[in-house]
Amino acid sequence: MADFNNRICLVTGAASGIGRATCEALADRGAHVVVTDVDEAAGRDVADAVGGDFARLDVSDRDAWTRVVSGIVRDHGGLDLVHLNAGVTTYPAAGGDFPAFDIAALPADAYRRAMGANVDGVVFGVSATVPVLENRGGGAIVVTASVAGLITWEVDPVYTLTKHAVVGLVRALAPSLAERGITLNAICPAAVATKIFGPEAEDFVREARLRLMPPSQIADAVIEAAASSETGQCWVCYDGRDPKLYVPAPLPGLDD
Numbered sequence: 233m234a235d236f237n238n239r240i241c242l243v244t245g246a247a248s249g250i251g252r253a254t255c256e257a258l259a260d261r262g263a264h265v266v267v268t269d270v271d272e273a274a275g276r277d278v279a280d281a282v283g284g285d286f287a288r289l290d291v292s293d294r295d296a297w298t299r300v301v302s303g304i305v306r307d308h309g310g311l312d313l314v315h316l317n318a319g320v321t322t323y324p325a326a327g328g329d330f331p332a333f334d335i336a337a338l339p340a341d342a343y344r345r346a347m348g349a350n351v352d353g354v355v356f357g358v359s360a361t362v363p364v365l366e367n368r369g370g371g372a373i374v375v376t377a378s379v380a381g382l383i384t385w386e387v388d389p390v391y392t393l394t395k396h397a398v399v400g401l402v403r404a405l406a407p408s409l410a411e412r413g414i415t416l417n418a419i420c421p422a423a424v425a426t427k428i429f430g431p432e433a434e435d436f437v438r439e440a441r442l443r444l445m446p447p448s449q450i451a452d453a454v455i456e457a458a459a460s461s462e463t464g465q466c467w468v469c470y471d472g473r474d475p476k477l478y479v480p481a482p483l484p485g486l487d488d
Contacts, residue, residue: 234459237262240308242300244291244357245318247274250376250424253447254315254454255282261455263313266304291318291353297360310368313458316357317376322346322390333389343390350394354401362414370413372458375402376450377418379468382478395420399466406464415463419453420478421445422470443471 241258245251247269255265255278265284269275272288279286285307287300304311322333322342354375365371380388381395402418409416424445453475457467466478 236313236455236459239263239312240266240304240310241313241315242266242268242304242311242361243315243317244268244289244353245376246278247271248278250421250447250450250454251315251317252278253451254317255279255284257448257451257455258313259283264308266300266308268300269318291316291357292348294352294356294360297356301360301364305364311361311364312368312371314357314361314365314371314373315376315454315458316354316373318349318353319376319378319394320346320349322388333387335389338390346390346394350391351397354398358401358405358416362409362412365414366412372415372417373409374454374457375416375418376454377402377420377466379420379422381418382420382466382468402466403464410463415458415461417457417460417462417464418466419450419457419475420466420468421450421453424450445469445471 236258241263243251243255243258243265246255246267251269255267258265259282265279265282267275267279267282267284267286268289270288270290272286275288276286287303289300290296301311322338358373361373365373375398377398378395380392381399385392399418399420402416406416422445423443424447449471450469453467453469456475457465462477467475468478469475
């Protein structure tokens with residue numbers, strides 16, 4: 233994946249934020265991008281801007297994955313790169329304000345929404361695209377996780393749960409995919425200037441001492457991970473810094 237020219241790339245959650253920035257970065261490098269999102273109007277705008285295709289995709293719907301991937305194979309012959317980017321917090325950050333988390337009062341629909349987008353969307357996405365990547369001779373899958381998948385984010389423990397699940401899947405699944413010529417990596421950014429924080433998140437971000445990164449910085453990390461020979465890795469991104477590979481501490485031995 234050192235050369236993206238004429239590569240067929242699928243990006244989820246591509247109507248805005250990190251997904252849109254990744255579509256733009258890939259198109260700038262000569263790739264043909266399939267833009268997917270549940271927001272059809274915004275997604276089509278992105279596809280028009282990058283000269284790509286649009287497909288409406290609810291990533292939590294396995295049948296929808298089958299339809300979209302089948303259409304890509306029909307129209308383009310296969311896939312070379314998949315960026316599984318779609319994700320949500322447990323509660324929409326309307327007005328930039330996250331409610332105090334109370335596990336006893338967690339609405340079932342909020343929980344299912346987060347699990348569907350953040351976990352099912354990755355599992356179903358990998359499942360649907362691996363055979364197509366393998367048939368092309370191999371390729372790359374890059375997942376947008378979060379630093380919340382490596383540490384804790386007490387503001388939204390369910391979001392933290394989903395990102396830990398994604399990180400675990402990437403690390404555990406990568407060795408078997410490597411045998412099929414496919415790399416699998418996770419990008420783990422801190423705070424990014426996207427809709428996930430809501431339109432008026434400045435107070436929340438300032439109080440949490442976060443520095444919002446531009447989505448283009450994460451798009452560059454996606455490109456770097458896809459072009460590398462690394463697999464099963466978590467690439468940590470902080471504002472103004474190059475992405476760094478996360479090295480987990482070893483488990484203590486029985487005799488320690």
